[in-house]
Amino acid sequence: MKKILRISAAILILIGIALFPLAGYIADQVTDGQGQISSGQQKVDTLRGASSLSPYTKDVGNFFADSGQRKIDAGKKEVAKYEKVIKDLRIGGTIAILLGGVLFLVSFLPQKRSSK
Numbered sequence: 001m002k003k004i005l006r007i008s009a010a011i012l013i014l015i016g017i018a019l020f021p022l023a024g025y026i027a028d029q030v031t032d033g034q035g036q037i038s039s040g041q042q043k044v045d046t047l048r049g050a051s052s053l054s055p056y057t058k059d060v061g062n063f064f065a066d067s068g069q070r071k072i073d074a075g076k077k078e079v080a081k082y083e084k085v086i087k088d089l090r091i092g093g094t095i096a097i098l099l100g101g102v103l104f105l106v107s108f109l110p111q112k113r114s115s116k
Contacts, residue, residue, distance in 0.1 A: 002107045009104035016096030023089035030082050037075045044068040 044065050051061015 001111070005103050005107035009100040009102075009107065012096045012100030012103065014100075016093040016098075016100060019089045019093030019096065023086045023093070026082055026089070027086050030079055030086065033075060033079055033082075037072055037079065040068060040072050040075070044072065 051057045
């Protein structure tokens, strides 16, 4: 029984540790995405500003700017979704490590002898 507890504890600890680099990788990807979103937002803002100089170009500029803005808004929603995933992975990793540690410590407690 103690051997099973120790093996389970080790597996939980390893899973918990593995979740942190995964969360870090996703966080790096999210940071890259945020940079692209920021760059795209600047371009859309520039297009809106340039197209608003003339009433003739305003409609055409807004058409392209609105299309770009929709993509940016969708990107922001994706970023928010993945930021939640990152948070959940870090919390899950912490819980798995703590639970594994507790199981490991419990495996060293003396077993109660049943008196028959």
